[in-house]
Amino acid sequence: MLLCDIGNTSFHFYDDTQGRDYREDAAAFDPAGVTLPVYYINVNASLQSRLEMLENWTDLRPCINWHDYYATMGIDRVAACEAVEEGVIVDAGSAITVDVVRGGRFQGGFIYPGVSALAETYHRISPRLDSSFNFDMQLDKMPKNTRDAISYGALGLLAKEVSGYGLPVYLTGGDASLLMPLFSTPNYEPLLLFSGMKKIIQKAGLC
Structure with a gap:
């Protein structure tokens, strides 16, 4: 096949x-x-x-x-949801899509800017905010330096939202490996769409 x-x-x-x-x-x-x-x-x-x-x-x-989804939902997101019975799917590409599946049924999701887009946004605000993200930051502590403050605002809050559902987290997409340190027990599934x-x-x- x-x-x-x-x-x-x-x-x-x-x-x-x-x-x-x-x-x-x-x-x-x-x-x-x-x-x-x-x-x-x-x-x-x-x-x-x-x-x-x-x-x-x-x-x-x-x-x-399509009654289980919505008409304008990307077919790539649908395919990823079909692969999972229970979990939160984080597809990290040019955009980061987050979709929740419970009991094999799509519950809803949201779309977040991708890692590159987020970095470019901070750069446009000020050259002083042109910094690489710290994917190993401690999410249980408020940042006390610029790099961690940017990282927390860009991706830390996203990680907390995803983890807050209390479901297994599935990471896929080109930047998925970058996001792995943000979660305690993520499932790295680069071929999830094909499943x-x-x-x-x-x-x-x-x-």
Whole structure:
């Protein structure tokens, strides 16, 4: 089974038979060159019409029970939620999305600026606030230096909100490894979306 998570910059593939993942540049890659059956999710609207013309590419969006979510929710967030029975999913990319799942049902979520966006925000306020984040800060103490004050305001409060739900925390996305020190027992799941995609395929009876 070949799975593909399509974003604005890349095609992220997962080859289920070999247990490996790899990426192709969205600007240069030609999906017509893939001959194997592909199940995909896509947030890149400019590519959708091309993909719909390829008989071996199957869009998983129509397989979603959208009554459980909301119409404008990103399909990547939905796929991550489908992978989890109980927990808080933190997908740390260009934006940080936080979604809560209880008893296998989506409860709601919110969207936070990504790590790079947060750092740029502080830099724009003042050059004195242009500092790297301290991901190892102590969240049980109020900061007493500029770097920790920035880190706490940008990410410490987010970590406390996520931990406050009292559920397992699942970290995924490109910056997920950076956030791991902020949580006591996080589950690092870089391929979480693909686990969700496989569950969607099974529910839809496509395999």
